[in-house]
Amino acid sequence: MSTGTEPTPDTAAVVAGPPLAEEPGLGTLTLPGFLREVTESYAERTALVSPEDGTEWSYADLWERANEVARALRACGVGKDSRVGVLMTNRAEWLAAVFGTSLAGGVAVALSTFSTQPELDHLLRISGVSVLLFERRVAKTDFGEVLTGLEPQLATAEPGAVASTEYPFLRYAAVVGDPHPGTAIESWDDFLARGKDTDPALITATAATVQPSDTAVLFFSSGTTSKPKGIRNAHRGVTIQLWRFRRMFGFSPDDEVRCWTANGFFWSGNFGQALGSTLAAGGTLILQSLFDAEAALNLMQAQRVTFPVSWPHQHAQLQGAPNWDTVDLSSLKFVDRDLPLATHPTIDTDWTEPGHAYGNTETFTITTCFPACTPEETIAGSSGVPLPGNTIKIADPLTGATLNRGDHGEICVKGPTLMLGYVGTPLDETLDDEGYFHTGDGGYLDDAGRLYWEGRLTDIIKTGGANVSPLEVDEILAQYPGVKIGRTVGVPHETLGEMVVACVVPHTGHTLDAAAIRDHLRTQLASYKVPREILFFTEDDLALSSSAKIKSSDLRTLAAQRLATE
The missing domain is CATH 2.30.38.10 (Luciferase; Domain 3)
Incomplete structure (x- = not known):
């Protein structure tokens, strides 16, 4: 106004x-320079642990594995500004692939493993990748089958002989996990073997040519309202944030940060916050490829995690996990005191996150x-x-x-x-x-x-001449016991313009009372912000995007339909 x-x-x-x-704490402002700086500083420390596949790399290992990928990429013809698609969950090979691409002078294209076949088709078309490095199976999705369905050439050509007409720049594809024999898709070992004759000095020379102003990565918008847009970020912008997150969290090498995360590094926020702050401080990444609340709690206990990085809805699922009352989370040090996770009886924290x-x-x-x-x-x-x-x-x-x-x-x-x-x-x-x-x-x-x-701007609720931010209401809703998901929308109203409506998914086994929730909200929100209606749904009722967002337009429609029937 x-x-x-x-x-x-x-x-x-x-x-x-x-x-x-004047910003303190910034190091080299290219991805090859960032990797070189942290691996030289913390060479013998553990950079990452992936308990699911038994992988554990030191910083020196990370440097060598990234260089190994870089040599293979150069053997595949990757050079200045070539685009390399990386379609993987959080695993060691994701880091090797992205940093390896930068060492080879290319641009890493971060592809979401939540992509459906039509979504992946869109991402491949607009990104123009020449090499695609992907994980075979993610949950129920077989990306080998998805890709051969999109480009039949991949199913019929010899390994390393892709000449795609659907994706005219695509020339090579390699898979982590189960091989895909009889196709043009190479196994990970065969892909890496391509670089055995590449002179390491070539990678050193190539990495030295990378400038802070060069394109480093291509990430995508979340696509909750339209098709995802490809966003080109420069080395300087990316690495400023990697160093900056360490400073914002206040981490130092003495903290021995152990960061658990199951959120995809193909989202820029997790790349910067979890990966950046941890590696810049010489800490250890504890990788979980797909979020499972019970397994996550066990990981935090077994790996003595100090720094959990998750979304609010994941915190709610952690509270509802069957081992919540028995797991030991006393190692968690860098957990915000106001988050649901901090209510665990073994956690003692007065820390607040940035x-x-x-x-x-x-x-x-x-x-x-x-x-x-x-x-x-x-x-x-x-x-x-x-x-x-x-x-x-x-x-x-x-x-x-x-x-x-x-x-x-x-x-x-x-x-x-x-x-x-x-x-x-x-x-x-x-x-x-x-x-x-x-x-x-x-x-x-x-x-x-x-x-x-x-x-x-399109989500601001205008009710009775006042503006209500759904985010503000949602933050209070998330704190109410038994609420797994809470989202607030504006539904058309004859006299108010829009009516504030909260859509709530309870935790399994919880029965919630709408009047009690409203009473709770009234203690913390102005009266005009308190939802006039509380509607209860199951998680299956709501359409979640790949980043756990709910499309506001769909939710408004769903709420209006429910109110009309009631």
């Missing part, structure tokens, strides 16, 4: 962080943030302040005009981690005349320069 006054330099909703040159942050895949994660353990009075319910090099502007979503501090509008960002652009879209169609990226998110800046994120 605008104040109606024209902004002046003193009142304009524009806030810049400190100069990037979770008060705002970011996008387009900025390769965080743009604003407060460091771990920042006092609540400093945070003041905000999403942080601009990080070094970044500038935040609040603009009128219709006219693009800069608003005043305190005015609600569209969050616009620019800075050193901003993407190089979307695949297939000219940059001048993405940025405004001042170089800002308009995020589509709503929010405002206060007089202290703090950003307040209010959700997607």
Whole structure:
């Protein structure tokens, strides 16, 4: 909501962080340089453990395995800016493939293992990968069968002889896990053997040519409202965040960080937060390929995890796991005291994470943030302040005009981690005349320069003349005992414009009372934010995207249909 006054330099909703040159803790700003720096510093430490397949690599092993992949890629013809698709869960080979691609001068294309066949077809078409490295079986999906269904050439050609007309740049495919004999898809061992005659000095020379401004990775938007967009991020932007997350979490080599995560590294947030902060601090990644709450708790106990990285809905599932009451989680040190996981009787923590942050895949994660353990009075319910090099502007979503501090509008960002652009879209169609990226998110800046994120502009609920952020309600819902999933939407209403409605999935075995939930919400939310209706669903009723998001448009429709029948 605008104040109606024209902004002046003193009142304009524009806030810049400190100069990037003043940011402490940054190392080499290319992926090959990052890997070289951490593996030299922590060579004999354990970089990763993958209990599911018995893999354990030191940092020196990680360096050698990445170089092994790089040699094989060069033998396959990968060179400057060649795109290499990596379609795997969190496993050791994912790290070797992505870092190996950078050492070979290529661009790692992070592909989601949640992709359906049509989604994967879209990702392969827009990314233009020349080599595809993938995991054969993920849960119930056989990606060998999926890929040969998409490109019959893969099923009929000799190994290493792909000449795809469906994907005209694709020339090689290699699989981790079960081989796919009788096809053009090579086994992982055969793929690596391709590089046996590649001179290691060639990889060293190639890695040395990589510049911070070069494209490092291609990640994809979550695609909850349209087909995913390919986002090109530069080496500088990616590595700034890898080093930065270590600083934001306050980690040092002395902390001996042991990070468990089951969230895919093909999502930029997990790549930066879990992988970046851990490796930059010389810690150990404890890998779980697919999230299973009971197995995750056992892993945390057996591997003496200190730093769990998960989504809120996963915390709720952990609480509902059958071994919740018997597992020993006393090793967990870096777990936010306000998260459900911190309620476990064996955990004693007063630590708070740097979770008060705002970011996008387009900025390769965080743009604003407060460091771990920042006092609540400093945070003041905000999403942080601009990080070094970044500038935040609040603009009128219709006219693009800069608003005043305190005015609600569209969050616009620019800075050193901003993407190089979307695949297939000219940059001048993405940025405004001042170089800002308009995020589509709503929010405002206060007089202290703090950003307040209010959700997607299209998701803000307008009820009785007031704006309600679904995120704010959802955060309170998540804290209510027995709530596994809670999502808030606005449903059309004759007099209010929109009515606030909460859609709740209870934990198995829990019976929840709508009136009791509303009473709980009233203690923490203004009355107009409290949902007028609480609707209960099963998890199967809700359509979850690959990143565990629920499409707001679908949920609004589902809620409206339920209300109409009731």
